[in-house]
Amino acid sequence: MSHKEIRVRFAPSPTGPLHIGGVRTALYNYLFAKKNGGKMILRIEDTDQTRFVEGAEKYINEAFKWCGVEFDESIGKGGKYGPYKQSERKHLYKDYAQQLIAKGKAYYAFDTAEDLNEIRNSFEAEKKTFVYNAAERSKLNNSLTLSEEETKQLISSGKEYVIRFKMPENEVVVMEDIIRGRVEVNTSVLDDKILFKSDGMPTYHLANIVDDHLMEISHVIRGEEWLPSLPLHVLLYDAFEWERPVFAHLPLLLKPDGNGKLSKRDGDRLGFPVFPLQWKDPKSGETSRGYREDGYFPQAFINMLALLGWNPGDERELFSMDELIEAFSLERVGKSGSKFDQEKAKWFNHQYLIKQDDEFLANKLMPIVIKNGVLAEKEQLTKAISLVKERVSFVSELWDQLDFFFKRPQEYDEKAVKKRWKAASYDILLELKELLENVSDFTSENTETVVKQWIEEKEYGMGAVMNAFRLLVVGALKGPHLFDIIELIGQEETLERIDQGLHELGRKE
RNA sequence: GCACCGUUCGUCUAGCCAGGUCAGGACGCCAGGUUUUCAUCCUGGUAACACGGGUUCAAAUCCCGUACGGUGUACCA
Known part of the structure; x- marks a missing residue:
């Protein structure tokens, strides 16, 4: 049985731009798949038609393309488990929901959203919590309380209905998670989740189980926000009598200050991007920054993200994608959420910039x-x-x-002038200019030798000459090795800059 | 409220499963050094086991509790 192929999926819903938490989840899926010679699948979960956002799907594809996460199967790439968009698989789900009803694992419910709200409110008024499960379902409007006859009639009369999972009463569900270990929950605190909506679409819970099964997903690696619905999912696999995949729930990415899940607002507030690519909201017209547009190298971005919640167990920090694949394992993913650190992100980019x-x-x-x-x-x-x-x-x-290197000094840094343009500077620099006029080999190495020798002979002192020289060439006391600078700008330009400087700063009294 | 998950330097983290290390590394910060300047770079320093019990010769590590935080609790995903 361990011969089964490793197949993982990343399943975003196209409700907006993917944020870096999602990118990291996808990355870990990808690394895990590649490490184990498996397949990586992209599935679009668009079962909530009301939340569709124009351009989101395109954004997702572009973002992964930019940062180098590749899919073996997807809408664009195809694959034998398609279609890879849930709205195109719509016809499948109802049948599975009905299978569950036939098995006595699910039922029709006719309560309207308003009915339920009312009940919830009245429970709340008494400081009780309403849960649609074994404790309450017998008092509600569903195929468990109605006769078969009545149910059929209601449905054929066009009455709107949903299909709910019949949560077992007082059972302990035992689950295994690679990152958290064994987790146990009693079903009495769980509710009869809706599997199939009155608009004819499945909810996430149903669609995800059906598709993961049909697509032969071996490992479900997703964010920790799904952990509370793991019992439901596990029970669904059991109800269908399908083999459960292996689960791994990743810790969340937290906001850099305080606590809580990282959100779009945090980026705006703290001044760093939370999205891989820039995003312009089609409705509000508002633009959010992206790592790409902010000048991050994709490799640096990935490297930084990979180390946020995972570590290789040794002291390496710089990894190419291939090295990440080689080193990755789910067992080395931490349990607790990580805060994004912009300084460290910059450091990673610095490391990659140097290597470019x-x-x-x-x-x-x-x-x-x-x-x-x-x-x-x-x-x-x-x-x-x-x-x-x-x-x-x-x-x-x-x-x-x-x-x-490309612009003559427009002005001379005031502090630097005060500190380094002394009474003797004018004459010394004038002399230096004459010296440099007669140098035929203007390489850094040669001018350095010539100038240093001259300074020594005249006993002018290194600091006194070089700082003033730099001031005239650069306009400030900054920059790399001065002889490298003058080699690059050339002899003529160097001499002209000295001239300009002498003229501008003059002889100091 | 209820359920589940979590908690080691400011941040990312190693160490925990198989108790015994001055609790290690990186980013940041600070200091010193190198340099004609600034930066880089090098060296050093700073700083943490949430709290309380228990088990044990010995607890960051095992057990229990408390606190704090997070997630979930939708006909969203």
């Missing part, structure tokens, strides 16, 4: 350079990037670190 090819980064940066009104040669930009990339976490931060 300089030319690749230059291509990414070029639009920003152009936006700043500068025409830079790709080759120059690539070299400049190689000199400064260790200083930043995002491509968008690069410009601030290397704009001086």
Whole structure:
């Protein structure tokens, strides 16, 4: 029996953009499938037609494409267990619901939503909790209290009905979860959940069990918010006499401050994205930030997400997708929720940025350079990037670190001038300019040798010369190795910048 | 309210199942070092077993309770 193929699924409902908790759930499913040579399935659960959101399904596909989570079977890819969208499987569910009725495991109920609300309210007034189960169902309007005749008549007369699961009375349900271990619940606290709605669609509970069974899902890996309905699901498998899949309920992603499930609002409030991709709400027109648009590399995003709730058991932190697959196991997923930490996320991105090819980064940066009104040669930009990339976490931060390669100083940092432009500076820099005018080999290595030798001979002092020199070339006391900078901007530009600086700052009294 | 799940540095976490380690690592923060500057980098430091009982020679680890938090409790998923 252990020869059974590993098949897992990620089953979002297309009610909006996928948030990073969902992405992580999908990622763990994916890693688990790949690790075990299994299949990863994407199934769209759109049984609630009232919550349909335009563009959500497309968003889901794009998001996974961006971060490198691939599906073996899905709407786009097909597969022999399709269709992979529940609204297209509609015809299947009613029959299964009726099978349950035939087995005495479910029944028709005619109570309207209003009826039930009323009852709930009156219970609440007496500080009691209404539960539609063995304790109360005999007093309600259903095929258990009505005669077969009456039931049939009601249905044929077009009366709206739902199909409810007949929850056993006072039984202990024993469940196994890979992450939580054994969990036990008494059925007397559970209710007769609706399996089939009056609009002709199944609820999540029915559809999910039927589809997981039909699609031969071996492991159900999902968020912890499903744990309370696990008894129902397990009982449904038993009622159908189907083999239960293995369950693993993942801990939740929490908001960075305080407690509670991470939500869209937290991102807006704390200033970080909760979605992989930017999302524009078709109704409100409101736009939410995405990791992609914020400049995160997909690998960094995945790496960060993978480590939020799982760890390899050793001290490695940087993983490619293949390395994650190799190292992953559900047993090493923690039990408690994790808070997202933006600083750590930045650090991951920094690590990946350093590893990126300089030319690749230059291509990414070029639009920003152009936006700043500068025409830079790709080759120059690539070299400049190689000199400064260790200083930043995002491509968008690069410009601030290397704009001086392409722009002469517009102004000279006031504090720096005060500190480093001394009485002797003018004459020394004038002399340095003459020195550099006569250098024919303007490589960093050579100019460094020449200048340092000159400083030593004249006993000017390193700090006094270099800081003033940097001030004229860069406009501030920042940036990488100065001789690397002047090599890149070239001899002519270097000399002109010295000239400009001498003219602007003048001889200090 | 009821049910279920959870709780180790500020954060992510190792260690817990098979009790004995100065409770380890990473991010952040702080200090020092390197450097012509800033940043990087290197070194060091900071800081945690929710609480109370019990079992035991010995408890973060096993048991019970309490507190706190989370999730669920829809004809949503």
